[in-house]
Amino acid sequence: MLILFQLWEDMKMALTAIFTNKLRSILTTLGIIIGVMAVIAIVSIVNGMNRLFVDELLNLGGDVFMVQKMDIIITSNDQFRENMKRPDIRSDDLKNLIEACPAVSYISPNVYNFKRIKYNEKTSQPLMVRGTDLFQQYMKSQNVIAGRYLSFSDNTHARLVCVLGFDVAENMFPSEDPVGKTVKLGSWKMTVIGVMEKQGDMFGQSLDNYVIVPLKSFLKIYGFRRSLEVSIKAKEGRFDEAQDQVIGYFRRIRRVPYSDSNNFTVTTNENLINVYKQTTAVAYAVMIGVAAISLVVGGIGIMNVMLVSVKERTREIGIRKALGAKQLNILWQFLIEAVTLCLIGGGIGLTIGILIALLVRTNTPLPAAIPLWTYGVGFGIPCAVGVTFGVVPAYKASQLDPIDALRYE
Amino acid sequence: MSKNRVAIEIVDVEKVYQMGEVQVRALRGVSLNIDRNEYVAIMGPSGSGKSTLMNILGCLDTPTRGSYRLVGEEVSKLNDSRLAHIRNREIGFIFQTFNLLARATALHNVELPLIYSGRRKKERRKMAMIALDRVGLADRAEHKPNELSGGQRQRVAIARALVNNPAIILADEPTGNLDTKIGMEILELHSHRMVGFRDGSIEFDKINPNRL
Numbered sequence: 348m349l350i351l352f353q354l355w356e357d358m359k360m361a362l363t364a365i366f367t368n369k370l371r372s373i374l375t376t377l378g379i380i381i382g383v384m385a386v387i388a389i390v391s392i393v394n395g396m397n398r399l400f401v402d403e404l405l406n407l408g409g410d411v412f413m414v415q416k417m418d419i420i421i422t423s424n425d426q427f428r429e430n431m432k433r434p435d436i437r438s439d440d441l442k443n444l445i446e447a448c449p450a451v452s453y454i455s456p457n458v459y460n461f462k463r464i465k466y467n468e469k470t471s472q473p474l475m476v477r478g479t480d481l482f483q484q485y486m487k488s489q490n491v492i493a494g495r496y497l498s499f500s501d502n503t504h505a506r507l508v509c510v511l512g513f514d515v516a517e518n519m520f521p522s523e524d525p526v527g528k529t530v531k532l533g534s535w536k537m538t539v540i541g542v543m544e545k546q547g548d549m550f551g552q553s554l555d556n557y558v559i560v561p562l563k564s565f566l567k568i569y570g571f572r573r574s575l576e577v578s579i580k581a582k583e584g585r586f587d588e589a590q591d592q593v594i595g596y597f598r599r600i601r602r603v604p605y606s607d608s609n610n611f612t613v614t615t616n617e618n619l620i621n622v623y624k625q626t627t628a629v630a631y632a633v634m635i636g637v638a639a640i641s642l643v644v645g646g647i648g649i650m651n652v653m654l655v656s657v658k659e660r661t662r663e664i665g666i667r668k669a670l671g672a673k674q675l676n677i678l679w680q681f682l683i684e685a686v687t688l689c690l691i692g693g694g695i696g697l698t699i700g701i702l703i704a705l706l707v708r709t710n711t712p713l714p715a716a717i718p719l720w721t722y723g724v725g726f727g728i729p730c731a732v733g734v735t736f737g738v739v740p741a742y743k744a745s746q747l748d749p750i751d752a753l754r755y756e
Numbered sequence: 757m758s759k760n761r762v763a764i765e766i767v768d769v770e771k772v773y774q775m776g777e778v779q780v781r782a783l784r785g786v787s788l789n790i791d792r793n794e795y796v797a798i799m800g801p802s803g804s805g806k807s808t809l810m811n812i813l814g815c816l817d818t819p820t821r822g823s824y825r826l827v828g829e830e831v832s833k834l835n836d837s838r839l840a841h842i843r844n845r846e847i848g849f850i851f852q853t854f855n856l857l858a859r860a861t862a863l864h865n866v867e868l869p870l871i872y873s874g875r876r877k878k879e880r881r882k883m884a885m886i887a888l889d890r891v892g893l894a895d896r897a898e899h900k901p902n903e904l905s906g907g908q909r910q911r912v913a914i915a916r917a918l919v920n921n922p923a924i925i926l927a928d929e930p931t932g933n934l935d936t937k938i939g940m941e942i943l944e945l946h947s948h949r950m951v952g953f954r955d956g957s958i959e960f961d962k963i964n965p966n967r968l
C-alpha cells in the first residue's frame with residue numbers, strides 16, 4: 348500500500364514535469380498512441396471477423412454450400428464496387444431452383460441481423476437474429492431439444508415466433524421453460540416455440556448465441572430490401588455436380604454473358620476456412636508490423652525527449668543531488684517520467700482504438716468486440732516501452748556529477 | 757556524529773581546473789579545522805576560491821589533492837549513497853545563486869530535502885511550512901521563485917537549508933548580492949536559528965565584517 352502510494356506520488360511529480368511541456372509530450376507519445384491504437388483496433392476487428400465467420404459456419408454442414416450476393420472477403424475498392432453493383436438475391440429467384448438442379452436436395456434462404464432481445468427486465472447481449480425457413484434445420488444435424496422448429500405455416504403467415512439457440516435460452520431463462528414465453532425483439536413480441544441443441548464454441552465464440560425467426564416475419568420487422576443468402580444441400584455424393592447446376596441456374600436467370608464471371612458468390616466450408624486463414628494471418632501480420640514499428644519509433648521518440656529533458660533539467664538534477672538525492676532517486680524519477688509519458692500515450696491510444704471498434708461495430712456488419720486482455724496490452728506495452736527506452740536517459744541523469752550539474756547553464 | 761570535537765578537518769587541499777592547456781589552481785594547499793558549534797567566516801576577494809572550497813566542504817565537489825575528513829570520515833572514500841545521505845542530513849547549503857527549482861513553489865522547494873529523507877507527505881508539508889514561517893514567508897508558500905523578490909528567494913533557500921536540522925550550515929556569500937537591509941534581516945534569522953542548534957556550526961563566506 349505504502350509503495351503504491353509512493354508510486355502515485357512519484358507519478359504526480361512526473362505529470363507536473365510532463366504538463367509543463369504539453370505539446371512536446373503529446374507529439375512524443377504519438378508513436379505509442381498509434382501503436383496501442385493499432386493493436387486495439389485490429390484485435391477488435393479480427394475478433395469481429397471471428398464472430399462473423401462463426402456465424403457463417405453455422406450455416407454450413409458437410410455437403411452444404413451457399414450462394415450470396417457479396418464475396419466474403421473484399422480486398423480492393425474495385426472488388427467492392429463490382430460487388431455493390433450485383434443484383435440482390437430475392438425469394439423469386441429461388442422458385443425454380445430445385446427443379447432446375449436435380450443434384451440439390453434442399454435449399455433454404457437466410458437473412459441476418461445483430462440485435463438484443465428482451466425478456467421481462469432482462470436484455471441479452473447482441474446476438475445473431477436469423478430469418479429463415481423450416482429447411483434450414485436439415486442443413487446441419489442439429490436437433491430441437493424443446494418445443495419445435497419453424498413450420499411451413501409459420502413462414503407463410505409471417506408468425507411472430509422464434510426458436511432460441513441453446514445459450515440464449517439458458518441465459519434468458521435460467522429457471523423457466525422458455526417455450527411459450529414471449530420475448531421482445533425491438534418492439535415486436537415474439538413467442539418462443541423451441542430451443543436448439545447445444546453446439547459448443549469455435550475460436551472462443553459461442554455457436555449457440557442466436558435466435559431464429561421465420562424469414563417472412565424477419566422481412567416484415569427489418570424491411571424487405573435485403574439480399575438473401577441461400578444455403579443449399581446437395582444430394583448424397585453429388586456436391587460438385589450440385590454446385591455446377593446452381594451456378595448455371597443463377598447465370599441463366601441473371602442472363603450473365605458467357606465471357607463474364609459470376610455476379611454472385613458460391614461459398615463452401617473449405618474455401619471459407621482458406622479465406623479466413625489468409626485474412627486473419629494478414630491482419631495479425633499487419634498488426635504486429637504496425638504496432639512494432641510505431642512502438643519502436645515511439646520508444647525512440649520517448650528516449651529522445653527524455654534525453655532533451657535530462658539536458659534541460661541538468662541544474663534541477665544538480666540541485667536535487669545537492670539536497671540529498673541518491674543516484675537511484677534520480678534514476679527512478681526519470682524512469683517514472685518516461686513510463687508515465689508512455690502510459691498517457693497508451694491511454695489515448697486505447698481510447699481511440701475503442702472508439703474505432705465502436706465505429707466499426709455501428710457502421711459495418713462486423714460485430715467488432717474488444718477482448719479484456721487488450722486493456723492489459725494497453726497498459727503493459729507502454730510500461731515496457733517506457734522502461735526500455737527510458738532507462739538510458741534516466742541512467743545518464745543519475746550519473747551526473749552534482750557540481751557539474753549545478754554549474755550547467 | 758561521533759564525539760570527535762573536530763567536525764571538519766581539511767589538510768593540504770588543492771583544486772586544479774584543467775582548462776585546455778591552462779591549469780587554474782583555485783585552491784593551493786588549504787588546511788583548516790572547524791570545531792562543533794563554531795561560527796566561521798571565510799573571506800577573500802572574488803576569484804580567490806571561496807566557492808570552490810565551499811563546494812568541497814559541502815561534499816558536492818572533490819579536491820584534486822589533499823584530504824577532507826568530515827567527523828572523522830574520509831570523504832573521498834564514501835560512495836554515492838553515503839554522500840547523498842550526508843548532503844541530505846548533515847549539511848544545509850545556501851548557494852550564492854540560491855539554486856531554487858524554478859518550476860516549483862516555495863513550499864515544494866523547502867520540501868525537497870525532506871523527500872530525500874523519506875519523510876511522509878503530511879510530515880513534510882508541516883515541517884516545510886514551519887521552516888517557511890520562521891523566515892517569514894508562510895504567506896508565500898505557493899509562490900514560485902519568479903514571483904518572489906531576491907530577498908524572499910534567499911529566505912526560501914535559507915528555509916530549505918534549515919528544514920532538515922543539519923549539523924553544518926554552509927552559506928556562500930549570504931549578504932553578497934543583496935542590499936544591506938535584507939542582508940541584516942537574514943543575519944538575524946541565522947542568529948535566531950543558531951540558538952536552536954545545539955550541534956550547529958555555521959560557516960559564513962565573506963560576511964561584511966562591519967555587520968558582524
Ligand SMILES: Nc1ncnc2c1ncn2[C@@H]1O[C@H](COP(=O)(O)OP(=O)(O)O)[C@@H](O)[C@H]1O
Nearest residue numbers: 773775780782801802803804805806807808809
Ligand atoms: N568550473 C570551473 N572551471 C574552471 N575554472 C574554475 C571553475 N570554477 C572556478 N574556477 C576558477 O577558480 C577560481 C576560484 O573560483 P571561485 O571559487 O568561484 O572564487 P570565489 O567564489 O572566491 O569568487 C577562479 O579563478 C575561477 O575562474
Ligand SMILES: [Mg+2]
Nearest residue numbers: 806807852928
Ligand atoms: Mg563565489
